[in-house]
Amino acid sequence: MSILSVNNVSYRYKKGDRMALNGVTCEFEAGKVAAVVGPSGSGKTTLLSILAGLDRPSAGSVILNGADLSAKDLDQYRREDVSVIFQAFQLFPLLTVMENVCYPMELLGAAQKEAKAKAGELLRKVGIGEEKWKRYPANLSGGEQQRVAIARSMASGAQVLLADEPTGNLDGENSRNVVALLSRLAHEENYCVVIVTHDPAIADASDTVYRMADGVLTRER
Amino acid sequence: MGRYVLRHILRAPGKSLLCLVLAGAFMVGLMLIRVSTIRSENELEHLYTTTTVTAELIKNSLAPITRKGITYTGYVYPSIVDDLAGTGFLSHCYVEAATQADYLIRLDARGGVVDDRYTVGDVTLYGAEYSQEFQEHHADAGGEITYFDGWDESVFLQSWNDWQSEDTAKVYPAVVSQKLYETLQMEEGDLLRAGIAVDISGEPPKTTRVVTNLTVVGTHPGSFNMVLLPMESYREVAGTDPNYQRVILTIDPAKNHQLDEFRVRLSDLLPEGGVVPITAVYWDQELRQAIAPMEQGITLMKTLYPVTLALSLIVAAGISILLSLLSAKEAAILRVLGNSKARCRAILCLQNILPCFVGLVAGHLVAVVMAHVMLPTGDAAGLLLPALGRTGLYLISAVLGAAVASVAMTAKDPLELLQVKE
Ligand SMILES: Nc1ncnc2c1ncn2[C@@H]1O[C@H](COP(=O)(O)OP(=O)(O)OP(=O)(O)O)[C@@H](O)[C@H]1O
Ligand SMILES: [Mg+2]
Numbered sequence: 001m002s003i004l005s006v007n008n009v010s011y012r013y014k015k016g017d018r019m020a021l022n023g024v025t026c027e028f029e030a031g032k033v034a035a036v037v038g039p040s041g042s043g044k045t046t047l048l049s050i051l052a053g054l055d056r057p058s059a060g061s062v063i064l065n066g067a068d069l070s071a072k073d074l075d076q077y078r079r080e081d082v083s084v085i086f087q088a089f090q091l092f093p094l095l096t097v098m099e100n101v102c103y104p105m106e107l108l109g110a111a112q113k114e115a116k117a118k119a120g121e122l123l124r125k126v127g128i129g130e131e132k133w134k135r136y137p138a139n140l141s142g143g144e145q146q147r148v149a150i151a152r153s154m155a156s157g158a159q160v161l162l163a164d165e166p167t168g169n170l171d172g173e174n175s176r177n178v179v180a181l182l183s184r185l186a187h188e189e190n191y192c193v194v195i196v197t198h199d200p201a202i203a204d205a206s207d208t209v210y211r212m213a214d215g216v217l218t219r220e221r
Numbered sequence: 222m223g224r225y226v227l228r229h230i231l232r233a234p235g236k237s238l239l240c241l242v243l244a245g246a247f248m249v250g251l252m253l254i255r256v257s258t259i260r261s262e263n264e265l266e267h268l269y270t271t272t273t274v275t276a277e278l279i280k281n282s283l284a285p286i287t288r289k290g291i292t293y294t295g296y297v298y299p300s301i302v303d304d305l306a307g308t309g310f311l312s313h314c315y316v317e318a319a320t321q322a323d324y325l326i327r328l329d330a331r332g333g334v335v336d337d338r339y340t341v342g343d344v345t346l347y348g349a350e351y352s353q354e355f356q357e358h359h360a361d362a363g364g365e366i367t368y369f370d371g372w373d374e375s376v377f378l379q380s381w382n383d384w385q386s387e388d389t390a391k392v393y394p395a396v397v398s399q400k401l402y403e404t405l406q407m408e409e410g411d412l413l414r415a416g417i418a419v420d421i422s423g424e425p426p427k428t429t430r431v432v433t434n435l436t437v438v439g440t441h442p443g444s445f446n447m448v449l450l451p452m453e454s455y456r457e458v459a460g461t462d463p464n465y466q467r468v469i470l471t472i473d474p475a476k477n478h479q480l481d482e483f484r485v486r487l488s489d490l491l492p493e494g495g496v497v498p499i500t501a502v503y504w505d506q507e508l509r510q511a512i513a514p515m516e517q518g519i520t521l522m523k524t525l526y527p528v529t530l531a532l533s534l535i536v537a538a539g540i541s542i543l544l545s546l547l548s549a550k551e552a553a554i555l556r557v558l559g560n561s562k563a564r565c566r567a568i569l570c571l572q573n574i575l576p577c578f579v580g581l582v583a584g585h586l587v588a589v590v591m592a593h594v595m596l597p598t599g600d601a602a603g604l605l606l607p608a609l610g611r612t613g614l615y616l617i618s619a620v621l622g623a624a625v626a627s628v629a630m631t632a633k634d635p636l637e638l639l640q641v642k643e
Binding site (some may be wrong): 010033045047052054055075076078079080084085088090092094095099103104106107121136156164165168169199 | 224228232233241283550551553554556557558559560562634635636639640641
């Protein structure tokens with residue numbers, strides 16, 4: 001069942017001379033991993049930022065669970081409904097692992113104790129042992145940092161996980177772990193996972209594959 | 222939000238301390254400049270009101286003054302001294318007149334000539350106050366006067382008419398040298414008769430010859446031919462106002478600030494002041510030498526103050542902007558996680574302003590205490606409001622800097638800041 005559908009979305013950057021997205025239409029389903037591939041500069045990240053609620057499309061609409069995003073407060077949408085996972089992890093460097101994962105819950109007004117309990121649960125789920133919870137991100141390996149970032153993305157209870165080149169900074173082993181983790185989250189916990197990637201291996205492992213070229217998106221598989 | 226901000230302040234102690242220390246240091250530094258300025262001003266004022274400046278009226282030419290074959294010693298008209306005394310600028314005025322006595326004969330207590338042999342010629346009669354000034358200007362004056370019984374230094378200050386009865390021949394007190402006293406083989410109570418020429422005020426100067434009786438009230442250890450008369454007596458002897466040969470004006474220290482005004486007044490009077498052209502020589506090096514560097518220091522501090530103040534405001538804004546820019550990435554993460562732009566701005570601002578604020582409060586307190594410790598209460602009180610103003614300005618500047626930077630930060634597309642660029 002599709003929870004996020006994009007209907008004929010176009011987008012032009014304020015300083016851009018051409019359309020970064022041109023009539024993009026697609027559907028993302030819960031319990032599935034979707035990959036978006038395409039050459040550099042084709043508009044993948046632009047699509048992601050629209051999906052993440054960081055900008056509104058110039059034309060067209062994005063529908064979340066039947067509700068049009070244009071009617072929604074995007075700040076709230078980002079707090080509650082979507083999460084983004086980055087190539088460079090983007091954890092708060094001055095917060096500990098535990099604090100990083102608690103942050104989205106604190107933002108939603110959760111009590112500290114409950115937030116910690118849930119964060120612990122999530123960290124265990126992504127394979128970060130308790131001995132690392134008090135560390136700062138700089139003291140973790142890249143693979144660990146990315147798993148903490150995935151734990152953080154689940155913390156708010158968002159169902160849609162958007163990842164932009166999540167394995168770009170990782171070696172083969174860690175890449176496979178992260179992809180496996182994201183697949184598991186989709187297939188076992190019903191998350192809707194969208195991965196922007198250059199990596200053919202990720203595309204092969206995905207349930208659906210979209211290809212972006214010059215702002216135009218086509219379904220490949 | 223509070224917790225996030227607090228953690229970021231405490232866990233980036235370098236940044237926070239920089240903000241805090243800069244704010245505090247500027248407040249203390251600026252106060253230090255103001256306090257030093259006021260202290261210097263007070264010191265200068267003290268110097269002004271305690272340093273004595275004197276001016277001496279001297280003739281322009283060293284040549285002796287002769288008219289029609291007569292040599293005159295006095296050349297400053299008493300009228301200029303009277304005029305100057307009336308200006309209120311002077312705290313003291315030392316005047317001295319002198320004349321040659323043709324002869325000096327010893328008389329007995331009743332006024333009879335004892336013996337013609339007890340005569341000396343070529344004696345100088347001084348009308349002056351026997352003061353430090355007199356001794357400074359007469360190397361041969363030498364030391365203490367030994368007064369005879371019933372006399373003391375007040376003889377130089379009294380008006381002489383008081384004790385003179387109308388009918389008796391006038392006798393004036395005089396101090397002679399110990400050597401002269403011995404040469405004339407005098408005894409206490411003996412009189413002297415002097416034949417003198419007295420310079421008289423006016424143009425052309427005149428000289429009158431008078432004979433007068435002196436009573437010796439004491440002896441001085443100085444040179445043989447120096448005879449001292451109180452000025453008051455000298456005038457009496459001269460019968461009319463004698464010209465002065467030495468005039469030393471002591472400017473009231475309270476009027477030192479108006480020294481230039483006094484100079485103008487005096488130089489206006491000078492052309493009419495003497496028999497020959499006269500000039501005023503000011504002995505004010507002490508004042509000038511001490512004042513010049515202090516005034517320079519004060520000027521420097523008064524220039525330094527606005528410069529430092531401007532610098533502090535630029536630094537306040539600059540540091541705020543710089544540190545906000547350094548937090549750009551975190552601001553982008555905050556945005557992606559669902560914070561509104563306004564909230565991101567508030568977080569960025571608070572993060573930089575709070576340490577600055579703490580530094581300001583601490584710096585302000587130290588500055589106020591410093592002012593109270595280093596300055597008299599009245600002066601310190603006057604610095605409190607400006608100090609508060611500075612603290613406020615610094616805060617406003619820091620807040621403005623942070624606000625501008627945070628607006629600029631949140632205007633950017635967060636993904637652009639967070640994505641890896643190849
Ligand atoms: N802030 C911006 N202002 C103007 N143009 C932009 C901006 N960001 C991206 N673009 C342009 O929009 C187009 C799509 O960019 P986008 O970042 O979505 O590409 P991408 O597919 O993610 O590329 P990559 O694989 O290199 O990350 C490109 O031509 C890019 O130059
Ligand atoms: Mg991209």
